[in-house]
Amino acid sequence: MLQYIIRRILIAIPVLFGVTVLNFLIINLAPGNPVDMMVNPSATPAQLAATKHALGLDQPVWVQYWNWLVQLLHGNLGFSYSTREPVTQILMAHVGPTVLLMGVSLIVGYLIAIPLGIICARKQNSWIDYIVTGFSFFGISVPHFFLGLGVIYVFASKLLWFPTGSMNTLGGDGSFIDTFNHLVLPVLVLATGIGGNMVRYVRSSMLDVLGKDYLRTAKAKGLSQFLITNKHALRNSLIPIITVIGIDIPLLIGGAIVTEQVFQWPGLGLLTIQSITSRDYSTLMAINLLAACTVLFANLLTDILYAVADPRIRYD
Amino acid sequence: MSELLKVDKIKTEFQTDKGPVTSVDEVSFDLKEGETICLVGESGCGKSVTSLSIMHLLDRNGSVTEGSILFEDKDLAKATEAQMRKIRGNDISMIFQEPMTSLNPVLTIGDQLTEGIRLHMKYSKSEAKKYAIEMLKKVGIPRAEGIIDEYPHKLSGGMRQRVMIAMALSCKPKLLIADEPTTALDVTIQAQILELMKKLREESNTAIILITHDLGVVAEMADKVAVMYAGQVVEETDVYTLFDNPKHPYTLGLMESIPHITNPDDMRLTSIPGSVPSARNMPKGCRFYDRCPHAMERCLAEKPELKSIEDKQAHSIRCFLYENEEKDYEKKHAEKEVSS
Ligand SMILES: Nc1ncnc2c1ncn2[C@@H]1O[C@H](COP(=O)(O)OP(=O)(O)OP(=O)(O)O)[C@@H](O)[C@H]1O
Numbered sequence: 109m110l111q112y113i114i115r116r117i118l119i120a121i122p123v124l125f126g127v128t129v130l131n132f133l134i135i136n137l138a139p140g141n142p143v144d145m146m147v148n149p150s151a152t153p154a155q156l157a158a159t160k161h162a163l164g165l166d167q168p169v170w171v172q173y174w175n176w177l178v179q180l181l182h183g184n185l186g187f188s189y190s191t192r193e194p195v196t197q198i199l200m201a202h203v204g205p206t207v208l209l210m211g212v213s214l215i216v217g218y219l220i221a222i223p224l225g226i227i228c229a230r231k232q233n234s235w236i237d238y239i240v241t242g243f244s245f246f247g248i249s250v251p252h253f254f255l256g257l258g259v260i261y262v263f264a265s266k267l268l269w270f271p272t273g274s275m276n277t278l279g280g281d282g283s284f285i286d287t288f289n290h291l292v293l294p295v296l297v298l299a300t301g302i303g304g305n306m307v308r309y310v311r312s313s314m315l316d317v318l319g320k321d322y323l324r325t326a327k328a329k330g331l332s333q334f335l336i337t338n339k340h341a342l343r344n345s346l347i348p349i350i351t352v353i354g355i356d357i358p359l360l361i362g363g364a365i366v367t368e369q370v371f372q373w374p375g376l377g378l379l380t381i382q383s384i385t386s387r388d389y390s391t392l393m394a395i396n397l398l399a400a401c402t403v404l405f406a407n408l409l410t411d412i413l414y415a416v417a418d419p420r421i422r423y424d
Numbered sequence: 425m426s427e428l429l430k431v432d433k434i435k436t437e438f439q440t441d442k443g444p445v446t447s448v449d450e451v452s453f454d455l456k457e458g459e460t461i462c463l464v465g466e467s468g469c470g471k472s473v474t475s476l477s478i479m480h481l482l483d484r485n486g487s488v489t490e491g492s493i494l495f496e497d498k499d500l501a502k503a504t505e506a507q508m509r510k511i512r513g514n515d516i517s518m519i520f521q522e523p524m525t526s527l528n529p530v531l532t533i534g535d536q537l538t539e540g541i542r543l544h545m546k547y548s549k550s551e552a553k554k555y556a557i558e559m560l561k562k563v564g565i566p567r568a569e570g571i572i573d574e575y576p577h578k579l580s581g582g583m584r585q586r587v588m589i590a591m592a593l594s595c596k597p598k599l600l601i602a603d604e605p606t607t608a609l610d611v612t613i614q615a616q617i618l619e620l621m622k623k624l625r626e627e628s629n630t631a632i633i634l635i636t637h638d639l640g641v642v643a644e645m646a647d648k649v650a651v652m653y654a655g656q657v658v659e660e661t662d663v664y665t666l667f668d669n670p671k672h673p674y675t676l677g678l679m680e681s682i683p684h685i686t687n688p689d690d691m692r693l694t695s696i697p698g699s700v701p702s703a704r705n706m707p708k709g710c711r712f713y714d715r716c717p718h719a720m721e722r723c724l725a726e727k728p729e730l731k732s733i734e735d736k737q738a739h740s741i742r743c744f745l746y747e748n749e750e751k752d753y754e755k756k757h758a759e760k761e762v763s764s
């Protein structure tokens with residue numbers, strides 16, 4: 109197992125390298141460049157050229173990439189073209205809010221979805237099954253911006269229960285309660301989608317397992333329905349559930365672009381949009397790199413969890 | 425020996441999309457302590473449904489709608505789920521045909537074995553484990569101390585069936601239901617498992633309902649036999665009478681369809697010409713009518729009942745051909761009752 113993990117990490121290095129090359133190329137192929145966005149409109153062409161030269165933007169793309177890579181290997185992500193702060197510092201400031209938002213959303217979504225999925229499977233074709241399945245389709249299909257604007261309209265503008273956006277009240281004390289109040293609506297939106305998706309997987313995977321012979325054996329032993337469902341059946345239906353979790357984890361970093369935009373949540377999603385509009389290459393590259401690392405990590409974690417959940421899976 | 429189980433005219437129905445389907449109808453037999461009854465009959469005749477009915481392990485759409493299942497004088501047909509939970513695995517336990525899929529792949533052998541032991545015998549965790557190892561040794565599993573922490577996929581089919589037997593017998597049930605326990609195994613392993621079951625039966629005086637297709641297994645294991653056809657018992661008697669003096673035309677057909685009844689290696693049932701009527705359109709009269717060489721006119725319209733005749737042992741038959749003998753038996757029986 110340890111060998112397998114080391115091998116996977118070694119494989120991840122060339123993958124990451126490829127990802128950065130592609131990202132760099134795509135970003136540079138996009139029209140516009142950072143200098144156009146930051147220098148004031150009255151600057152002369154000579155001034156623009158001088159700024160470009162100072163930033164190294166007049167060099168061929170591969171030279172620029174090489175310089176970026178050398179810096180990266182020194183642990184230096186560069187500085188933002190637009191705010192001139194070190195990229196590491198900017199990232200640090202935005203990771204926290206996103207991890208908070210997505211972490212809470214994932215947990216809330218799962219805590220609701222997994223028991224509901226189990227109940228639906230146990231009571232297949234009952235009214236509760238129909239209602240939950242209906243809601244889950246709603247959760248999966250409704251666009252986040254639409255649901256986001258909807259809940260803002262109802263709960264923030266009309267009912268005034270929650271703030272319309274941001275993470276803390278401007279000039280407020282930044283207390284837990286304040287943050288919590290700001291979290292509720294975006295979490296509602298995100299958990300709806302995450303939970304809706306999860307319910308379907310839990311239900312179908314549970315249904316599949318409930319028909320298995322070994323559950324009849326468990327029942328023949330005189331076990332209670334609770335143990336049969338939650339010990340014998342749930343363990344067996346975990347594999348598809350783990351797959352979904354593995355796909356969901358990268359959302360922790362990059363998934364909430366639209367929702368963060370709608371709620372002006374100061375996380376990585378919002379940062380991504382800002383960096384794109386200001387052609388802030390260095391920040392964008394750093395975000396991409398982080399996202400790629402997260403995906404690779406999530407995949408590895410998924411494979412490890414498979415082996416934990418199912419003793420028949422061995423990586424050696 | 426006292427009566428342990430008395431199944432009386434049970435009817436098991438499944439609610440399907442196309443309406444209710446009766447899979448088992450008027451099935452009756454009884455069983456004493458330590459006795460083994462074999463249920464035989466063609467595929468689909470309701471052997472498994474009968475056994476699952478006793479245990480309340482039918483699919484959710486199925487239930488026993490008529491008749492009674494007296495087990496130690498309690499009627500299981502009317503038992504609640506909570507009552508059944510106390511009986512399952514404790515007083516009655518069951519082993520299934522497919523050892524490869526009957527054990528939970530993600531739980532260790534020990535976990536699955538001790539579950540029932542802890543539940544019914546109230547052993548502590550360590551006591552249960554010790555007892556489980558003992559049980560594994562009893563069913564002939566080598567390296568029991570190691571196997572107990574293994575997962576089922578490490579074991580062969582024969583070994584898994586031994587584990588199933590250990591599990592089924594661990595709480596010393598009074599009745600063991602074995603639904604084709606050897607069908608999925610190689611011939612040599614089959615013989616070993618049957619040997620094991622015989623040995624354990626002698627040690628513990630457990631009554632057994634053994635479902636099988638194989639008349640060789642019947643000859644080997646049974647005290648008595650119930651022959652089933654299309655959801656009904658058509659003949660029930662002790663094993664000697666069944667082989668020496670089978671009466672029902674269906675049983676006779678089964679016997680004839682065996683090429684060499686003297687060759688014990690080749691006693692599997694092959695088929696009789698014709699096919700079983702489907703559960704959806706059961707004939708009004710005798711269900712064997714279409715295939716019966718002795719069919720009479722009244723067999724089409726009237727329904728034969730399962731009735732006893734005078735023979736070496738208790739012997740009951742569902743067929744009009746034996747009506748006179750059945751009547752004689754009834755008369756004698758009635759006289760006996762009067763005189764006593
Ligand atoms: N859940 C169910 N819903 C509807 N019909 C069912 C269900 N389970 C079993 N049956 C029907 O009950 C009948 C008897 O099936 P059963 O499994 O008892 O046969 P069997 O004698 O055990 O056959 P085999 O020798 O093949 O195991 C079959 O016709 C089957 O289609």
Ligand code: SF4
Binds near residue numbers: 728
């Ligand atoms: S009742 Fe009639 S049809 Fe049925 S087995 Fe007897 S003789 Fe054959």
Ligand SMILES: [Mg+2]
Binds near residue numbers: 471603
């Ligand atoms: Mg069967």
